[in-house]
Amino acid sequence: MGTATSKADSGTTLCASSAEVQAKHSELAAQMKNRGVDTAAMMMSAKSFDEGMQPRRYRDPPWSLPPNAVRVVALPLDDEALTDTHARNTARLALTAAEQLAAALPRGSHTWRQPAGTLHTTIYHPGVSPTARAFAPGQPAPTEHQLQQELQTVRRLATSVPINLSLVVDRLALTSSGVLLLLLKPRVPGERACVASLRAAAAAAFPHAAHKQTSGLVHLT
Numbered sequence: 001m002g003t004a005t006s007k008a009d010s011g012t013t014l015c016a017s018s019a020e021v022q023a024k025h026s027e028l029a030a031q032m033k034n035r036g037v038d039t040a041a042m043m044m045s046a047k048s049f050d051e052g053m054q055p056r057r058y059r060d061p062p063w064s065l066p067p068n069a070v071r072v073v074a075l076p077l078d079d080e081a082l083t084d085t086h087a088r089n090t091a092r093l094a095l096t097a098a099e100q101l102a103a104a105l106p107r108g109s110h111t112w113r114q115p116a117g118t119l120h121t122t123i124y125h126p127g128v129s130p131t132a133r134a135f136a137p138g139q140p141a142p143t144e145h146q147l148q149q150e151l152q153t154v155r156r157l158a159t160s161v162p163i164n165l166s167l168v169v170d171r172l173a174l175t176s177s178g179v180l181l182l183l184l185k186p187r188v189p190g191e192r193a194c195v196a197s198l199r200a201a202a203a204a205a206f207p208h209a210a211h212k213q214t215s216g217l218v219h220l221t
Helices: 002-009 018-029 031-035 039-046 085-104 130-135 144-159 195-205
Strands: 073-076 120-124 167-174 180-186
Touching: 018 031, 018 167, 018 180, 031 167, 085 167, 085 180, 120 195, 144 195
Parallel strands: none
Antiparallel strands: 073 120, 167 180
């Protein structure tokens, strides 16, 4: 982890400036107005959501996963044990916004809403990522030993995160693919402890992970 940490520490240029973050967020927020509904993209994004889906933590038995299973290193927003009051209040507001949007849709519309207790922003996928899975289906299931090793690596990674990593809400954005995003940004633009540097450390810690990873945005779906 020493190498991973040093890469993160030296990667201050990875931390987007406030102007870059705002430009990306503005582009996303303007999608629906400028493009309207992208039906093909909406059908594709719908495949990523499952009504019965419930995430399971690494520590929870059984220690087995099906082929193509996606694992994620994430920052939770509404976990009672891992977050503070501000984060949980933000989670409640985000879920309320989703409810209000769903209620405003035409009769007969179908929606999927994130279950309470599962809101998170993705940092890294140590194995296959959702994007990579679409291009390379049939990924083998990880072994119990691989899962144990991933858990230990993530624990070491978590202990190396500077405690001043702090995010604030920028805005909500509804994309042309019908996905509602809660967009986050660093509290202090350009600070050393940013999500980009953390992702760089995760990439160094998991050199065999999928190359196609989450975008540079920090968001909750």
